[in-house]
Amino acid sequence: MSARPALRHRLAERGVDRQLLLLLPAALFVVTLFIYPFLYGVGLSFQPTRGGMLGAYREFFTDAYLRDTILTTLRLSLPAALLNVLASVPIAYRMRGRFRGKRLVTTLLVVPITLGTVLTAQGLLNFLGPTGWFNRTLLSAGLVDAPVRLTNNFWGVFFSLVITGFPFAFLLVLSYLSGIDPSLERAAATLGAGRWQRFRRITLPLLAPGLATTFCLTFVLAFSVFPSAVLVGDPSGTTRVMSIAAYDAAYVRYDYPLASAVAVLMGLVELLVIAAVLGWRALLYTGTTAGGKG
Amino acid sequence: MAARRSIVATPAAWLVWGAVVAFFVFLAGVISSVVVSSFGTRWFDTWLPLGWTTSWYAQAWDEFTLLPVLIVTLEVSALVVGISVLIGVPAAYVLARRAFPGRRLLYLLFLLPILMPPITYGIPLATVLYKYGFAGNLSGVVLANLVPSVPFVILTMTPFIEQIDPAVERAARMCGAGTRQVFLRILAPLLVPGILAASILVLVRTVGMFELTFLTAGPDSQTLVVALYYSMSAAGIRAQQSIDAMAVIYTAMMLVLLVLALRFVNPTQLVARVRDEGD
Numbered sequence: 402m403s404a405r406p407a408l409r410h411r412l413a414e415r416g417v418d419r420q421l422l423l424l425l426p427a428a429l430f431v432v433t434l435f436i437y438p439f440l441y442g443v444g445l446s447f448q449p450t451r452g453g454m455l456g457a458y459r460e461f462f463t464d465a466y467l468r469d470t471i472l473t474t475l476r477l478s479l480p481a482a483l484l485n486v487l488a489s490v491p492i493a494y495r496m497r498g499r500f501r502g503k504r505l506v507t508t509l510l511v512v513p514i515t516l517g518t519v520l521t522a523q524g525l526l527n528f529l530g531p532t533g534w535f536n537r538t539l540l541s542a543g544l545v546d547a548p549v550r551l552t553n554n555f556w557g558v559f560f561s562l563v564i565t566g567f568p569f570a571f572l573l574v575l576s577y578l579s580g581i582d583p584s585l586e587r588a589a590a591t592l593g594a595g596r597w598q599r600f601r602r603i604t605l606p607l608l609a610p611g612l613a614t615t616f617c618l619t620f621v622l623a624f625s626v627f628p629s630a631v632l633v634g635d636p637s638g639t640t641r642v643m644s645i646a647a648y649d650a651a652y653v654r655y656d657y658p659l660a661s662a663v664a665v666l667m668g669l670v671e672l673l674v675i676a677a678v679l680g681w682r683a684l685l686y687t688g689t690t691a692g693g694k695g
Numbered sequence: 696m697a698a699r700r701s702i703v704a705t706p707a708a709w710l711v712w713g714a715v716v717a718f719f720v721f722l723a724g725v726i727s728s729v730v731v732s733s734f735g736t737r738w739f740d741t742w743l744p745l746g747w748t749t750s751w752y753a754q755a756w757d758e759f760t761l762l763p764v765l766i767v768t769l770e771v772s773a774l775v776v777g778i779s780v781l782i783g784v785p786a787a788y789v790l791a792r793r794a795f796p797g798r799r800l801l802y803l804l805f806l807l808p809i810l811m812p813p814i815t816y817g818i819p820l821a822t823v824l825y826k827y828g829f830a831g832n833l834s835g836v837v838l839a840n841l842v843p844s845v846p847f848v849i850l851t852m853t854p855f856i857e858q859i860d861p862a863v864e865r866a867a868r869m870c871g872a873g874t875r876q877v878f879l880r881i882l883a884p885l886l887v888p889g890i891l892a893a894s895i896l897v898l899v900r901t902v903g904m905f906e907l908t909f910l911t912a913g914p915d916s917q918t919l920v921v922a923l924y925y926s927m928s929a930a931g932i933r934a935q936q937s938i939d940a941m942a943v944i945y946t947a948m949m950l951v952l953l954v955l956a957l958r959f960v961n962p963t964q965l966v967a968r969v970r971d972e973g974d
Contacts, residue, residue, distance in 0.1 A: 417795055420874065427786035427845055428801065434842050435808050435816060442819025488714065495711045506715075513722060515899060515949040519923045520942040524725030527732055527939070534724055537742060564722065625812030628905050628924055644814040644906075651818050660818050668815040675810070 446661035457662035467646055467663070471670055474642040477555070477630075478623035479674075481562035485570040485623075486616045490608070493575040494600070498583075507575070510568040521561045522632035526552050529560065557633030558640045562623045570619045577611030578604075606685070613682035617675050624671050643667040726946070733939035751940040758937065761944070768918040770833065771908070772901045775840045776894045782841075783848030784890065788882070790849065791856040805846040813906035816842065821910040831913035839907040844897045851896060855889030856882075899952050919945050 412418065449456035461467045496503065513521070529535050531548040539545045551557060581604060589599045627644040634640030643663060651660035733751055735744025755761055790802065808816065820839055824830035829838055859882070867881045883890075905920045912921055923945060926938050 415796060420793065421789060421795060423785035424789045424801070426782045427805070427849060430782055430841070430845055431804055431808065434820065434838060436804075438820040438823040439816050441823055442816070445819065445822070491707070491711050492715055495708060509719065511953060512950070515903065515953045516726070516946060518905060519920055519927060520729060520946050521725065523927065523939060523942045524729045527728035528721075528724045534728060534742070564725065567718065621810055621812065625814055625906070627814055632924075632927055644812065647814055647818055651822075657822060661822075664815040664818050668811055671812060671815075 442661040443665055445658050446665050447658075449658040449662075450656075457656075457658045458666075460659060461662055461666065466641075470641055470643045470646045470663075471666070473640065474624060474626075474644075474667075475670070475674075477558055477562065477626065477640065477642060478620055481559055481566060481623045482570075482616055482620040485563060485566040485619045486574070486612055488567065489571040489574040489615070490612070493571060493578050494604070496575060497578045507572065510571055513564050513568045516565070518561065518565065518626075518628040519632070521564050522557075522629045525557055525561055525564075525633050529557065552633050554635050555639045558626060558630050561629040561633055562626060566619045566622050569622065570615050573615040573618065574608075574611065577608055577615070580611075581607050609685045610682050613678050613685070617678055620674060620678075621671065624667075624674075643670070729939050729942050729946075732936055733943045735936060751934070751936045752944075754934070755937050755940040755944070761941070763915070764917060764919055764922045767833070767916055768902060771836050771840065771916075771918055772898050774833075774837045775844050775901045776897050778837070779841055779844040779848045779897055780890055780894055783845050783893070784852055784886070785878075786845075787849045787852035788856050788878075791853040792861065805849050808843050808846050809850070813843065813904070814910075817907050817910045820907075824911055830911045831916070833916045835911040835913075836908050836916050836918070839911040840901050840904055842907070843904075844901060847897055847900065848893045851893045852886075852889055855886060855892075859885050895952065895955055899949065902949060902952065919948070 409418075446457050447454050449460070452459055496506065516524075527533055529551040531550070535551070536545075536548040539549065551560070585607075586599050586603050589603045594602065625644060626642055627648070630636060630640045630642045630645055636645050644667065647660050647663040647667060650656045650663055731744065734747050734749065736746035736748050737744060786805075790798065790805075817839065820842065821830055821835075824835045824838065829835040863885075864877055864881060867877050872880065902918070903920060904918075905924065908918050909921050909924065912918070917925070919941075923938070923941055926941065
C-alpha cells in the first residue's frame with residue numbers, strides 16, 4: 402500500500418502525472434491513424450504477390466518507368482524549392498522595413514496559397530496555353546514566331562509549383578528576416594561595411610538556418626506534387642513523379658504491395674533530402690538573432 | 696515631408712520590384728483568365744470571348760450537383776475543425792507547459808504527419824480504412840483529413856498557450872479550481888483568438904486538401920477540390936468553361952475564408968511564432 406504513493410511521487414518529480422492524460426487522445430490518434438497505417442504499408446510492401454520479400458522493391462528498381470520517377474520528382478522539386486527560397490531572399494530583404502502597402506502586399510501574396518492546385522492548373526492551362534494571353538502577347542510583340550509550349554510539360558508543373566510555393570517561402574523568409582535585429586547591421590555600417598558586405602557577413606549568416614528550414618518546408622510541398630503533375634504536366638512522360646507512380650500502382654494496377662513500396666521509397670527520398678539540409682543547417686550558427694547590449 | 700527618402704531607386708531595387716510586379720502580373724493573368732473564361736460564351740482564338748453569359752454557373756450548379764458537393768465540403772471541414780481542436784488543444788497545452796520524459800519524441804511524432812507527403816501515408820491509410828469499412832464515405836474522409844490537422848492544431852496552438860502567464864492558472868488553482876475548471880473558465884476564454892486562428896487555418900487546409908480526400912472519398916463524399924479534379928481530368932466530357940465556373944466558385948469560397956482568416960491572424964506573425972516554438 403505504501404509503495405503506490407511513493408511511485409506516484411517519484412513519477413511526479415520527473416514530470417509524469419495525471420495531467421499527461423490530456424495528451425492521450427492526440428497520441429492515440431496519431432498512432433492509430435498515422436503510425437499504424439504507415440507500418441501496415443511498410444509490412445505490405447514486403448509481401449508482394451511474387452518475387453519474395455523484396456520483390457516489390459526489386460520491381461521498382463528494375464523497371465525504368467518506375468525507377469526514373471525518383472529523378473523526375475527531384476528534378477522538379479529541387480529547382481522549384483531552390484528558386485522559391487532564393488528569389489524570396491532579395492525581395493524579403495527589401496521589404497523587411499516598414500512601408501506603405503506592406504500589409505496589402507503580404508495579403509496579396511497569401512492569395513495563391515488558397516488557390517489550390519486545381520485552380521492554378523486550370524489557370525495555367527488558360528493563361529499559358531497556345532492561345533492564351535501570354536503567348537498572344539509574345540506573338541503580337543513579335544518576340545516569337547510560334548506559340549511557346551509551356552503547358553502539358555515540365556514547365557507547366559514548374560510554374561504551378563512556383564505560384565503555390567513562392568508566397569509560402571516568401572512569408573517564412575520575411576518573418577525570419579524581421580526577427581533579425583536591424584541594429585546589428587547599423588553597427589556594421591558604423592564600422593564601415595558596405596551594403597553587400599553587411600548582407601554577406603551579417604544578415605546572411607543569421608538568416609541561413611531559417612533559409613534551410615524554409616527550403617525543407619517548400620521542398621516538402623513541391624515533392625508531394627500530384628494534381629498539377631497530372632493536370633498541367635505530362636503524367637506519362639516528363640512529369641511522371643513518384644506520387645503518380647504510387648497512385649498508378651494502387652488504383653490502376655491494384656498492386657498494393659508495389660504502391661506501398663513506392664510510398665515508402667518516396668518518404669525515404671524526401672527524408673534523405675531533409676536530413677541532408679538539416680545536417681548542413683546544424684553546422685551553422687543557431688542562436689539569438691537579437692542584438693545584445695552587453 | 697522632409698523625411699521622405701529619395702524617389703530614385705537603385706538598379707537592384709528596380710530588379711526586385713520588377714520581379715514582384717512580374718509575379719503579380721503572372722498571377723493576375725492566371726486567375727483572371729479563369730474568371731473571364733467562366734463568363735464567356737465561346738473563346739478560342741481571340742483576346743476575349745465572343746460574348747458574355749452566366750449560364751456556365753447555372754450549368755455547373757445543375758450538372759455537377761454542386762449543392763451536395765458544397766454541403767459535403769462544409770460537413771467535412773466542420774467535423775475536422777471541431778475534432779482536431781478538441782483533440783489538439785489539450786495536447787498542445789501539455790506540450791507547452793510541461794517537461795516530461797519523451798517530450799521531444801512526441802513532438803517529432805506530431806511533426807511527422809505534417810512533414811510527410813500526404814500520398815505516402817495516404818495510400819496505406821486508405822487501405823487500412825477500406826479494410827475496416829471506413830473509407831468511401833464521410834467518416835473515412837474526416838478521419839483521413841484529421842491526420843495532418845490534429846498535429847497542425849497542436850503546432851499552432853503551443854505558442855499561443857505559451858503566451859499565457861502560468862500565474863493566472865496557479866491563481867485559479869489556489870482558489871480551488873480543478874483542471875477541468877481551469878480549462879473551461881480560465882484557458883478557454885483566453886485562448887479563443889488562438890483557437891479561432893488555428894480553426895480557420897485548418898479549415899483552409901481541409902477545403903484545399905486534395906490527396907487525402909481523393910484517396911478516401913466515395914462517390915457521394917467528394918469535396919469540392921476532388922469533384923473539380925475529376926471533372927478536369929475527364930476532359931472533353933464537360934465544357935471547359937463549366938469547369939472554370941466551378942473553379943471560380945471554389946476560389947471565391949477560399950477567398951472568403953482567407954479574408955476571415957486575415958482578420959484574426961497576421962500571417963508573418965504566426966509563422967514567426969511557430970518558428971520560435973520550433974527552435
